[in-house]
Amino acid sequence: MSTQIDSRGPQLNAAVTAVVLATVLATAPSSFATVLLAAQAGLFAWAAVLGVQRSPHSWVFRTLVRPRLTKAPEWEDAAPPRFAQAVGLGFALVGVVGFLAGATLLGLVATGFALTAALLNAVFRFCLGCELYLLTQRWLRSERSERLETPQLN
DSSP states (O other), X not given: OOOEXXXXXXXXXXXXXXXXXXHHHHHOSSHHHHHHHHHHHHHHHHHHHHOGGGSHXXXXXXXXXXXXXXXXXXXXXXXXXXXXXXXXXXXXXXXXXXXXXXXXXXXXXXXXXXXXXXXXXHHHOOOHHHHHHHHHHHHHHHHHHHHHHSOOOO
């Protein structure tokens, strides 16, 4: 059984993440930018490992934002946003390593990719990581079905 979440929560999370990542880009290269990106990586890891419904952003949304919204929530599977957080974690870690290693361009590009994805979700409710998750699931199902249909020759 999959966990269901209010579909508006990830959009708020993406908006906050976009502000954080834009701040990283505006202040890089600096120790502040590196620490801020590492903190964002920690939030990505939290949501990817424990689930988006257990993240600090989700708590803020459930406690402070959702009670004030009038529209009834649309529920969605938490797996795609959780996967998207793992993708964000990957980009954030590459960015942190880039900044720490003195490869500023690598840090900026990785952070820029993460920011682009966050902005697409925050502004247009288009989650790149979620779409990647769905494509991966379709591919895996197709691979499994091909293996079941193909006779094994020994």
